[in-house]
Amino acid sequence: MTDLTIIPAVNHTPEPVFVARHLINGKWQASANGETFERASPAHGQTVTEAALGGAAETEAAIAAAREAFDDGRWSRISGKERAEILLKVAAFIERDLDRIAMRDTLESGKPISQARDEIGGAIDIWRFAASLARTVSGDSHNSLGDDMLGLVLKEPVGVAALIAPWNFPFLIVSQKLPFALAAGCTAVVKPSELTPSSAVILGELLMEAGIPDGVVNIVLGYGDPVGTTMCESESVDMVSFTGSTAVGKAIVRASAGTLKKVSLELGGKNPQVVFPDCDLDEATDAIVFGVYFNAGECCNSGSRIIVHEDIAEALTERVVALSKKVPFGDPLDPRTKVGAIISDAHFDKIDSYVSGARSDGAAIPLGGGALAVPGLSGRFYTPTVVTNVNSTMAVAREEVFGPVLSVLTFKTIEEAIALANGAAYGLSAGVWSNDVSTCLAFARRVQAGTVWTNTWMDGFSELPFGGVKQSGLGRELGRYGLEEYLEVKTVTMRIGRTRASWVE
Structure with a gap:
């Protein structure tokens, strides 16, 4: 690729x-x-x-x-x-x-x-x-x-x-x-x-x-x-x-x-970011790409699924795919690298099995979905991967992949978005993207998560507690x-x- x-x-x-x-x-x-x-x-x-x-x-x-x-x-x-x-x-x-x-x-x-x-x-x-x-x-x-x-x-x-x-x-x-x-x-x-x-x-x-x-x-x-x-x-x-x-x-x-x-x-976590049409799409795109590829997705706080309003789903997905291609993957000893290697062979295989399973279930994969060759290195690297045409019953949408794999789901109403966000067994973190503070607060109060970010993702401070609900x-x-x-x-x-x-x- x-x-x-x-x-x-x-x-x-x-x-x-x-x-x-x-x-x-x-x-x-x-x-x-x-x-x-x-x-x-x-x-x-x-x-x-x-x-x-x-x-x-x-x-x-x-x-x-x-x-x-x-x-x-x-x-x-x-x-x-x-x-x-x-x-x-x-x-x-x-x-x-x-x-x-x-x-x-x-x-x-x-x-x-x-x-x-x-x-x-x-x-x-x-x-x-x-x-x-x-x-x-x-x-x-x-x-x-x-x-x-x-x-x-x-x-x-x-x-x-x-x-x-x-x-x-x-x-x-x-x-x-x-x-x-x-x-x-x-x-x-x-x-x-x-x-x-x-x-x-x-x-x-x-x-x-x-x-x-x-x-x-x-x-x-x-x-x-x-x-x-x-x-x-x-x-x-x-x-x-x-x-x-x-x-x-x-x-x-x-x-x-x-x-x-x-x-x-x-x-673990299966952390959703819910994206409303009135948000700043450029800021949301950058945060989504950061959230899913940070630490190669081997992160309990990984923003591994986005729940995006159907009116902007195609435009946002195109932006995410384009920006994903610019993220530097490769030798972790180079200060320019943003995403390094996968921790083990067994974990690499686990990540790939989720992507293969999603493909078999009818999902589309507009980007990635396999091993990444890095010149001069023999280690384990996985491509930046975006999975679309996903529904909430698929394993890739419900289970923790713990890799650089983003699942894209869509919604029509805030009620549907909250139901999708709360539909997983996990409740570690969640995010919402909207310029309407009422929308952000309504989501924050109803989503089942230990941390909620509004118009940002994965900001952390020593003063603020961290932990989850449910599993x-x-x-x-x-x-x-x-x-x-x-x-x-x-x-x-x-x-x-x-x-x-x-x-x-």
């Missing part, structure tokens, strides 16, 4: 293979059995990481270290000011090492280097925001319970938090969890994806450099089973926070049920609500007078 914009391989000195180990109780450790696993770059094919392969023994040791560190108060009972100082040091060290962290994320995930740098920059802001929250944890007092009574509501750290992160935003999503857990006074065991372990290990190095006490943050590398399963089933873990697929999220709920621990889940998850990250996830509420009822009547005369 020669009319696409393709960035060929750049001349780049190969990075040394990163050696990743577990961080347990302040010490870097290999696995007890010596097992390791390798990660090859999805864009370039070479091995970029050799990581220790953790099992139940390493996971249990990390949990025990976090449990002891929480119970003895070395972190949970120090002042918010002291915790904030450590978090601010970590933010400064991340800023210092931004290029190093971004390079590891790019090599392991296939995301463009310019995007990786932006994500690390966003993570720095999150760490600083969480540091500010560490000094503001407060409860309530009730002084209206009678002359001799005083009621206090305390907010205390949950305890040991197991944080399980995905491969698509390896450093950013750890940073949406860990600093809030630490600000609240929790200790943590972190499991990064086995596909992208390096940046979490670098974060562990920076935490140690910042002076975090041993055992407060532990990192275990390996697969979901046994590492994640052991975390979820352990009686010594008080909370699990997971970001990933809805199917795995359900498995985590089942694994955690035996101990009734708190669970926070940020899961997109439980709980919230970021904002003050992100801190609240790691706090428990305790009521203290105090008799301060001597007026209690005797129960037995």
Whole structure:
């Protein structure tokens, strides 16, 4: 497909293979059995990481270290000011090492280097925001319970938090969890994806450099089973926070049920953008193209379906196809690249199966729908793909493709648009495009989604909470609500007078 914009391989000195180990109780450790696993770059094919392969023994040791560190108060009972100082040091060290962290994320995930740098920059802001929250944890007092009574509501750290992160935003999503857990006074065991372990290990190095006490943050590398399963089933873990697929999220709920621990889940999405005829078509087109191709569509917030008024559907689709051809796909090490490689062969096949299925179901594919060859690279790349003549019963319109694939549906009335938007099992985010504020507000109030964007897409801020409804998850990250996830509420009822009547005369 020669009319696409393709960035060929750049001349780049190969990075040394990163050696990743577990961080347990302040010490870097290999696995007890010596097992390791390798990660090859999805864009370039070479091995970029050799990581220790953790099992139940390493996971249990990390949990025990976090449990002891929480119970003895070395972190949970120090002042918010002291915790904030450590978090601010970590933010400064991340800023210092931004290029190093971004390079590891790019090599392991296939995301463009310019995007990786932006994500690390966003993570720095999150760490600083969480540091500010560490000094503001407060409860309530009730002084209206009678002359001799005083009621206090305390907010205390949950305890040991197991944080399980995905491969698509390896450093950013750890940073949406860990600093809030630490600000609240929790200790943590972190499991990064086995596909992208390096940046979490670098974060562990920076935490140690910042002076975090041993055992407060532990990192275990390996697969979901046994590492994640052991975390979820352990009686010594008080909370699990997971970001990933809805199917795995359900498995985590089942694994955690035996101990009734708190669970926070940020899961999948099938996020609609509803486009009305009175919107700015150029702005909507740009945001739609950004929303579906950002991070190669491997994003829970991907704007993977547009629901466009039938009066402008043809014009908007033509604009989207034309602009899609200008998006630079190719070598993620070139700063010009906007879309990089697909994470794995299995995921590539999954994406392609949705497109093939849509074609078989009668959909049209005016752009893309297959592998993309990038000169000089042997990695996995998928073409920008637009699917039209789609109806709401097709899998491509209802299920999370997690790739650079846009489904186009049409509507006649706002009632129909809202029904289509709410017709999926997910409820993570949604968008509306209209110059009529009443239309935007009507949609925002009725759509089933944790985040609604009006005349924009995927703007994010550390101050604003993020999370979904329905099968997109439980709980919230970021904002003050992100801190609240790691706090428990305790009521203290105090008799301060001597007026209690005797129960037995």
